[in-house]
Amino acid sequence: xxxxxxAVAGTLESSDIQIMITKxxxxxxxxxxxxxxxxxxxxxKKVITDTLKQLDIDAAHVKAVDxxxxxxxxxxxxxxxxxxATKTVDTPAWEVL
Amino acid sequence: MKNSVNRQLPEEIMQQLxxxxxxxxxxxxxxxxxxxxxVHVSTGNDKLCTSLEEVVKKTVQDGMTISFxxxxxxxxxxxxxxxxxIIDAGIKNLTLAPSSLTGxxxxxxxxxxxxxxxxxxxxxxxxxxxxxxxxxxxxxNPVIFRSHGDRARAIxxxxxxxxxxxxxxxxxxxxxxxxxxQGKAVFGSLGYALMDAQYADKVVLLTDNLVSYPNTPASxxxxxxxxxxxxxxxxxxxxxxxxxTRFTKDPKELKIAxxxxxxIVNSPYFKEGFxxxxxxxxxxxxxxxxxxxxxxxxxxxxxxxxxxITKPMIDLLDEGLxxxxxxxxxxxxxxxxxxxxxxxxxxxxxxxxxxPDNKGAMVDQLDxxxxxxxxxxxxxxxxxxxxxxxVIRGAVxxxxxxxxxxxTIICAPLVRGRIATVVPDVTTVVTPGDxxxxxxxxxxxxxxxxxxxxxxxxxxxxxxxVYTIEELQQxxxxxxxxxxxxxxxxxxVALVEYRDGTIIDxxxxxxx
Numbered sequence: 001x002x003x004x005x006x007a008v009a010g011t012l013e014s015s016d017i018q019i020m021i022t023k024x025x026x027x028x029x030x031x032x033x034x035x036x037x038x039x040x041x042x043x044x045k046k047v048i049t050d051t052l053k054q055l056d057i058d059a060a061h062v063k064a065v066d067x068x069x070x071x072x073x074x075x076x077x078x079x080x081x082x083x084x085a086t087k088t089v090d091t092p093a094w095e096v097l
Numbered sequence: 098m099k100n101s102v103n104r105q106l107p108e109e110i111m112q113q114l115x116x117x118x119x120x121x122x123x124x125x126x127x128x129x130x131x132x133x134x135x136v137h138v139s140t141g142n143d144k145l146c147t148s149l150e151e152v153v154k155k156t157v158q159d160g161m162t163i164s165f166x167x168x169x170x171x172x173x174x175x176x177x178x179x180x181x182x183i184i185d186a187g188i189k190n191l192t193l194a195p196s197s198l199t200g201x202x203x204x205x206x207x208x209x210x211x212x213x214x215x216x217x218x219x220x221x222x223x224x225x226x227x228x229x230x231x232x233x234x235x236x237x238n239p240v241i242f243r244s245h246g247d248r249a250r251a252i253x254x255x256x257x258x259x260x261x262x263x264x265x266x267x268x269x270x271x272x273x274x275x276x277x278x279q280g281k282a283v284f285g286s287l288g289y290a291l292m293d294a295q296y297a298d299k300v301v302l303l304t305d306n307l308v309s310y311p312n313t314p315a316s317x318x319x320x321x322x323x324x325x326x327x328x329x330x331x332x333x334x335x336x337x338x339x340x341x342t343r344f345t346k347d348p349k350e351l352k353i354a355x356x357x358x359x360x361i362v363n364s365p366y367f368k369e370g371f372x373x374x375x376x377x378x379x380x381x382x383x384x385x386x387x388x389x390x391x392x393x394x395x396x397x398x399x400x401x402x403x404x405x406i407t408k409p410m411i412d413l414l415d416e417g418l419x420x421x422x423x424x425x426x427x428x429x430x431x432x433x434x435x436x437x438x439x440x441x442x443x444x445x446x447x448x449x450x451x452x453p454d455n456k457g458a459m460v461d462q463l464d465x466x467x468x469x470x471x472x473x474x475x476x477x478x479x480x481x482x483x484x485x486x487x488v489i490r491g492a493v494x495x496x497x498x499x500x501x502x503x504x505t506i507i508c509a510p511l512v513r514g515r516i517a518t519v520v521p522d523v524t525t526v527v528t529p530g531d532x533x534x535x536x537x538x539x540x541x542x543x544x545x546x547x548x549x550x551x552x553x554x555x556x557x558x559x560x561x562x563v564y565t566i567e568e569l570q571q572x573x574x575x576x577x578x579x580x581x582x583x584x585x586x587x588x589x590v591a592l593v594e595y596r597d598g599t600i601i602d603x604x605x606x607x608x609x
Binding site: 014 | 486487513577578580581
């Protein structure tokens, strides 16, 4: 699936994560800001990457500002941002949710 | 070398500094010898000075140990004034031995370390930029962390030999009679500073409020003081503490507080004349409100509360639910201001409060202690010193000391954001699991297996969900996932003493 426009999901409240997805030529790149990057940075990036791949997105740049979100929250915010960026909010890919 | 809480210790450094490894929480009944300060004899008529610079240059020399108290907390104007003069005078190799270091002191401590002015530090704790600086190897010699009771012990033993103590007070007369209760920047109890006043070779008082002689009540006495220096301002009253400590509205903390209350009420210690101490965490403070109702319902009164005092505690005293408040420091204005009006709010020094090498300390008489934790592990060991990233950001405070209570309750959320509080092994052991009896989280409680009596007492209480601490740890791990282990270098940046002066753990520099 193709990124059509820049989109954001999530807030900067504690235990949340803000995901911003923008267009990229190829591959998934993630810029992560997190107080728990030392302990959970790899895990957070993995959840974001896996979620995007499930949605068939191969090329995107992600800026993630994490405030200690759990995996389920990271996944939910990534899906929401991806749907907005691909303009599929009205036609979500139910089978991968 | 490993100690009895299974911590790897730096053998070479400990040998150099003459340290033993922590073995046991039992203090026993040894005979010990205390030290006494040097006295420069005077009739006391020429103590008054207007130039702080003059006094500093007269008293402080290379290699000395200097001390301060932290009763002004983040409203402190004394530390920075004195340190500025010391750094500018080019004095080197000092040991800094304050009762603790607050955030407002951080910049000058870092500057003093970089200038070679300060080469050793002993403190209750450190936070913010200073903790970060030390955790990145900024100070060559390891910081020695001591509890408030242990600092008193170390001073009485001569482990800390204070050459000059600079003590800020909101009032003093020309001979040095002073207290913390009257004036502009009042903080109430002088508890920690009383050790410095009694044991330092030179005692310099700084005050912005010179009163007529003789000044009473005199917590610090003229017999202890060498100089009285007049300064513009010793502290910012607005930043010493809030007006009155407010109870938390966080539902998680309230849930924990109500469970703590259930634990206390259903314990064998909840009876007429019981005693308790609460720490300064949100949930620990909220316990006071639940406990008040329980005391009214059961018609039970406490004989004393102990430690750091807040306004809600004074309210219990005024209501007649508590007989005495034994006060080593005051956390808010309400508690600070009530001290001079209430004879049942007794100022106590750090030795009386918690020094283990004593003819009896208050903590030895304590029934229930309610304390918080950054981390607690499955051995019930508690960390209040290093953050989840391994960086120093806390203080021992009275944690080890109050934990000698007959029932010590740790209250903490199971997880904070994505960080588990209940873990397989704490980053730094500050208080050994042997002195911890019950852990209370918002999900339920865990009882130290050594306390079969409490296991039995609480198993019948329906409102108390009892788990093993391993179950709580696994529950936490399930929520947050597996954290990557922290990475440290080989450099020891701090040693944590147990209250008896043995080493319970070391802190290493973080790898970035």
